[in-house]
Amino acid sequence: MTSSDWSPAFTARVAGQLRRARKAAGLTVAAASEACASASLPIPATTITNLETGRRTSVDLGEFLVLSQVYRVPPVTLLFPLDAEPTVEALPGQNIPAWDALAWFTGETRLDHPAPEGSPREVLDLFRAHSDAVTTALTSARMARERRRKATLATDAGRRAALLDTVAAHEELAGEDQRELHAFRDRMRERGLTPPPLPDELGGGGPSAEGQV
Known part of the structure; x- marks a missing residue:
């Protein structure tokens, strides 16, 4: 043609x-x-x-x-x-x-080497990495809440104690994922980029709210 x-x-x-x-x-x-x-x-x-x-x-x-x-x-x-x-x-x-x-x-063509910093493709990849970090933080936060809910509803004392032991580990992981996410967002801002708003579950109230994680 x-x-x-x-x-x-x-x-x-x-x-x-x-x-x-x-x-x-x-x-x-x-x-x-x-x-x-x-x-x-x-x-x-x-x-x-x-x-x-x-x-x-x-x-x-x-x-x-x-x-x-x-x-x-x-x-x-x-x-x-x-x-x-x-x-x-x-x-x-x-x-x-x-x-x-x-x-x-959509800018998803495979690259043999990382895109140069500051290039349109590198910025696009950065925002995609941010989206992945949001998904990870949401997943771990929801899992931690679900574990705590199950522990709260458990009627057997032994099972409740066992569930609470796992709750602490899941909540620590969720907290770590959120801290990594907010650190990632801080690095984006340092480069003059504006991260997308976060879901309410992850402190979607803006930069001031993010610092409370």
Whole structure:
């Protein structure tokens, strides 16, 4: 496919995915248009129809994002669907597996060496590592609470004592995970980055609340 053919063909593929997503969401074109207006970006029904039928050969980025939200699908899956063709022409003349295309778009392509510090990829990886740390801290905190709940409900004194012994270990692990998370967030701030808000379970009240862990 030539470079001049690639762009309209890519748009047509995305338009087909948008039509598929709209139908899966159970929306008529008119209902989708109304939902877009409710999302503060009115998109006329004629625009949606023209896009889906190929009469429109380009996709406005803002419209694309709002339609993705209205149809409740991750935008990247409309660009590179994993349940369609196994390969996709991600760029002119570059046919690659759909998963590789999606990973490239989301910055998850495997690297032989760590990305240089301060590069967009390194910052992206840093935020992903933060997300992993949040998941770890949430998991250990919930496990510790569940252990304490079971110990509280135990009617047999011996079993309660045994459970309380494990509670202390789980709570210590949970505390360690949270301290590591907050230290990670402090390092992000030192680099001028703003960590995402934490869940309430992990002191989501902001930096001042984090210092109380």
